[in-house]
Amino acid sequence: MTSVKPLPQYLVTRYHGWKATTFAENHAWYRRLATEGQRPRAMVISCCDSRVHVTSIFGADQGEFFIHRNIANLVPPYEPDGNQHGTSAAIEFAVTSLQVAHLIVLGHSLCGGVKGCYDMCSGNAPELEEKSSFVGRWMDLLRPGFERLSEGSDEDRQTQLEYEAVRTSLDNLMTFPFVREAVEADRLSLHGCHNDIAEGGLKMLNPRTEDFEPV
Amino acid sequence: MTSVKPLPQYLVTRYHGWKATTFAENHAWYRRLATEGQRPRAMVISCCDSRVHVTSIFGADQGEFFIHRNIANLVPPYEPDGNQHGTSAAIEFAVTSLQVAHLIVLGHSLCGGVKGCYDMCSGNAPELEEKSSFVGRWMDLLRPGFERLSEGSDEDRQTQLEYEAVRTSLDNLMTFPFVREAVEADRLSLHGCHNDIAEGGLKMLNPRTEDFEPV
Amino acid sequence: MTSVKPLPQYLVTRYHGWKATTFAENHAWYRRLATEGQRPRAMVISCCDSRVHVTSIFGADQGEFFIHRNIANLVPPYEPDGNQHGTSAAIEFAVTSLQVAHLIVLGHSLCGGVKGCYDMCSGNAPELEEKSSFVGRWMDLLRPGFERLSEGSDEDRQTQLEYEAVRTSLDNLMTFPFVREAVEADRLSLHGCHNDIAEGGLKMLNPRTEDFEPV
Amino acid sequence: MTSVKPLPQYLVTRYHGWKATTFAENHAWYRRLATEGQRPRAMVISCCDSRVHVTSIFGADQGEFFIHRNIANLVPPYEPDGNQHGTSAAIEFAVTSLQVAHLIVLGHSLCGGVKGCYDMCSGNAPELEEKSSFVGRWMDLLRPGFERLSEGSDEDRQTQLEYEAVRTSLDNLMTFPFVREAVEADRLSLHGCHNDIAEGGLKMLNPRTEDFEPV
Known part of the structure; x- marks a missing residue:
């Protein structure tokens, strides 16, 4: 473990601030979440991107959302082959154990993973075609979308x-x-x-038109 | 897409509130994050659990953390076999493209995934041993830890x-x-x-002692 | 340079401590700030007063705030006369080169510069009325406020x-x-x-009421 | 004041965290700094650059340093012409009112202001030669240094x-x-x-050799 370092001090300081305020003011709720377990109403699948703040956008607090975040908010198709599927495991846990009532797939503008896929499928990113590229192989899931x-x-x-x-994620979920x-x-x-990062926009997939429309 | 429904109204309402307040007060920053791209200082790998609020605990705002969340904050070992590895893709993107300076693995108390692993390895959860159990196969990553x-x-x-x-995640990262x-x-x-959910505690892995100690 | 002396040893000692701890734990981030340049989200204009700790109050770390500190956190009006205007230069650099998203003027209680202005305008500090008084001439910026x-x-x-x-600073900024x-x-x-020094208070200018109110 | 906005929420949250921890733990000292006034041992003149953390590097706390920060940590020569000189006012206040014992000029690597001066004096930044460029006119102070x-x-x-x-700043101070x-x-x-940003280095001007040497 010689490769591990102590947490940067500014994060420790901020944590102590959180503990003394937000946590202290909500101790009863946090303790109850601990003793009774979580009971999230929804699962959200969003991107890892630092500009996407799921809980802010939806005004959510501790205990409301079960959140899985991966590159480009992708869900692979059902493939029970005994290998490790982190996204599928998260969905299985949310749906069968926690029994969430909603499952929200939240995309966003300027997605680096999607851009990588676009470049790769356009022939402009040969390095992503390498077998050893985890991002490339992950983004293979979106190739049919590019077509x-x-x-x-x-x-x-x-x-x-x-x-x-x-x-694609919604289709694969089914x-x-x-x-x-x-x-x-x-x-x-x-x-x-x-979610549009620059303008704070939010569009929603309309099941009738199959288009994205402002909420 | 007949399986898709409009977003629950309470989330739409909260979104409009966020747009009119938090977003409006920070429009300049969000727009800049859009035009110049993200530059997060750290990647955080945490659990999907709804009780873990990474950004709150560390007082972080839009643009600070690249966040991957999966069941039990696990990182699999390096396996460039051409298959889909969502966690590995997220790490590859953070380290090679975004070049984050810190990578923080954040575990938490009362973790349902870890409990599943514990039960499975103790012989008390045969359903998790099934080949078709995504949670079980994902938690296989932690079997050596159980030993x-x-x-x-x-x-x-x-x-x-x-x-x-x-x-395990830190070892596999290397x-x-x-x-x-x-x-x-x-x-x-x-x-x-x-992170201790009930008491808001935070322990940190001490690289010398290899133990977790309160920050 | 016979007037220059070596740095006091206690500061050298503390510096070596910082280098071996805080710096060592954040080397990757500092190096990245060096190679990619700073990208602060906000500029803060505060007083030189030793009791005002901008970064502590706001839990900020290296790279977050571009900070200009002068006597009484004053911004002079726009005056492009070819003379040296240190404050205006700092603002120009922050807004046009760095393109900060927020500009925060942070005043504080018991401000010695403001007290000097008050005494001067009340006729109790004739020495500050001297042409050669840099503090007096600087505080002239606040005379209209006294009225x-x-x-x-x-x-x-x-x-x-x-x-x-x-x-006054906010008006002059515009x-x-x-x-x-x-x-x-x-x-x-x-x-x-x-910022109230004694009680650690923080008030914020409410744009509607034009009054300062606790945050 | 329609141009003014409320403080971003993440800063308000962090402030409350500071108030409940760092401030609460040091209330007696802060109150004493309020009732008895500041008595800083040193004045530091440093750059506005977000990567320069004066108090961190020198392990300083509330009340220790009177800090003036401007572009490129420059001190203009003595010029008692009745105009506004923010830097000179700060120095006058520190030396004659507060009677600091040390005055430290702290430069740093990768300084954007110095780079601007370098480009301007090399003929590569004509926009900085404009009369209306505050940064250009401020950096005129360093032209003799370029020669x-x-x-x-x-x-x-x-x-x-x-x-x-x-x-230059040290010479002008005299x-x-x-x-x-x-x-x-x-x-x-x-x-x-x-201060070297990337490597956390600190050099000190040796009055005998007139060179900068590692401390």
């Missing part, structure tokens, strides 16, 4: 591909038997959103 | 196993060539933490 | 004058074309604060 | 110019009668330092 893009400027098409990432079953039994509903 | 547990009550041993989850290289070149430092 | 004070005890009026110093332009384009927001 | 640079790479010469900024008098009466000592 569906309509004409337009690169910028437009990247935004379209961000939408495709959300649609390949999981436990998700489909919960949705069909009306125990779970799926939602697709897209 | 290292010392005697004690079940509760103690589960806490120990939460510590092992952080240690199997990634680009992580090891960055650490050895002093471009990246690794940190291990554990 | 606006309402009745009250000397102590009350000095606090009022500290508030006027913040208001006389700089590049500040006004950035504010109007929503690329920059201005904020006014006042 | 003294010896041959070398651009990078070497910029570092040399950073040293010249410290030397043109202030109240500084010279205090130095000659051994009531004040002057010091020159240079």
